[in-house]
Amino acid sequence: MTIKDRKRIDDFYSQKARKEKYPARSVWKLEEFDEKYRLFKPGMRVLDLGCAPGSWTLYAAKAVGPGGLVLGLDLNPPQAAGLPKNVIFKKVDLLLAEGLEPAQEYGPFQIILSDLAPKTSGRKEIDQAKSLELCAAAWQWAQALSVKGADFLLKIFQSPEGDEFLKSLNLFYEKQIRLKPKASRKASQEIFVLNRGLLNNPG
Ligand SMILES: C[S@@+](CC[C@H](N)C(=O)[O-])C[C@H]1O[C@@H](n2cnc3c(N)ncnc32)[C@H](O)[C@@H]1O
Numbered sequence: 373m374t375i376k377d378r379k380r381i382d383d384f385y386s387q388k389a390r391k392e393k394y395p396a397r398s399v400w401k402l403e404e405f406d407e408k409y410r411l412f413k414p415g416m417r418v419l420d421l422g423c424a425p426g427s428w429t430l431y432a433a434k435a436v437g438p439g440g441l442v443l444g445l446d447l448n449p450p451q452a453a454g455l456p457k458n459v460i461f462k463k464v465d466l467l468l469a470e471g472l473e474p475a476q477e478y479g480p481f482q483i484i485l486s487d488l489a490p491k492t493s494g495r496k497e498i499d500q501a502k503s504l505e506l507c508a509a510a511w512q513w514a515q516a517l518s519v520k521g522a523d524f525l526l527k528i529f530q531s532p533e534g535d536e537f538l539k540s541l542n543l544f545y546e547k548q549i550r551l552k553p554k555a556s557r558k559a560s561q562e563i564f565v566l567n568r569g570l571l572n573n574p575g
Pocket residue numbers: 395396398399421422423424425426427428429445446447448464465466467487488489490491506
């Protein structure tokens with residue numbers, strides 16, 4: 373694929389997001405996973421880690437409907453104008469456990485989403501290490517706030533250490549599926565990992 377072709381695809385996803393009033397094109401990644409793996413059901417409680425600018429939150433809020441709930445946590449507030457009534461946002465540094473207690477008020481959750489990403493430095497090893505640190509933090513939150521049987525979808529920048537982490541995570545779930553969505557740039561280090569069915573919640 374040429375750079376021009378890739379740019380055309382990127383523009384397509386960005387324009388489609390703007391048209392449908394999502395603040396980021398990342399929504400199409402979640403939509404692809406949901407269409408394939410049926411992640412959401414009406415009435416579910418969703419924890420969205422690293423939720424800003426808010427595309428995944430809006431998608432999940434629609435999918436779980438008015439009887440469900442999405443708790444979004446991020447360092448930054450969502451950009452989405454007028455959050456739906458079933459969305460709660462809290463400003464939290466997920467590397468610290470400080471927001472855990474207020475989050476417990478809204479849980480436990482049937483699905484944990486983590487699209488957490490560090491500010492990239494352009495140095496591959498550093499970015500991979502930062503991504504892994506965020507994934508490990510997301511796993512702490514997932515352990516503390518999941519129901520038994522919950523799913524955990526996370527983004528990770530691929531690395532040998534990341535693979536070790538995913539291997540150990542796999543022991544806690546019925547099934548682990550690695551995903552590279554169409555809307556993800558080919559050159560990007562990111563992959564998504566869907567962990568299905570938490571076996572035993574030690575939290
Ligand atoms: C790729 S964006 C998420 C996009 C989001 N899923 C959406 O669809 O709009 C990654 C997010 O991770 C957040 N983040 C990174 N480090 C964080 C931390 N330590 N605590 C909370 N949020 C963090 C960033 O602020 C950023 O909003």
